Amino acid sequence: MRSVLLASVFLTGCSAILPSNTLESHGTLTFADQARLPCFASVDGQDLRTAPTTIYVKPGERRVRYFCAVRVDGPPTPLLELNVEAGKTYVLHCKDDTLASVEER
Numbered sequence: 001m002r003s004v005l006l007a008s009v010f011l012t013g014c015s016a017i018l019p020s021n022t023l024e025s026h027g028t029l030t031f032a033d034q035a036r037l038p039c040f041a042s043v044d045g046q047d048l049r050t051a052p053t054t055i056y057v058k059p060g061e062r063r064v065r066y067f068c069a070v071r072v073d074g075p076p077t078p079l080l081e082l083n084v085e086a087g088k089t090y091v092l093h094c095k096d097d098t099l100a101s102v103e104e105r
Contacts, residue, residue: 025086029064030054032093032103036069041077059086068094 031038031053039051042065048055057064062084065077078099082090091103 025059026056027059027062027084027086028054028056028089029082029084030089030091031068032091036094036097038066038068038092038094039070041065041067057084059084066092066099068092068099069097071097 029040034053037053039053040048040055041051042048043055043057044063051067055064060083062082064080064082066080067077080092080099080102082102084090089105091105092099093101093103
């Protein structure tokens with residue numbers, strides 16, 4: 001019973017995050033300037049295993065945590081709430097380690 005429960009949590013846990021090679025409609029989130037090593041930390045409360053600079057998510061209301069630059073210690077990870085549309089790309093523009101704007105393409 002325990003393995004069935006764990007399997008169901010594993011299979012549904014990251015349902016908002018899609019692999020980069022998916023054929024489904026998705027939205028793309030990325031950073032404009034990647035020189036300061038920005039990254040995404042989580043989507044809809046699910047921590048990401050790596051620190052990607054681009055992610056592909058299912059359409060709908062999404063809560064995305066991100067870093068505009070590499071941090072060792074500091075304030076909590078900022079939260080971006082965004083209504084993602086299929087086929088759109090959202091480019092995060094950071095200035096001085098904070099989010100300045102989100103450009104929709």
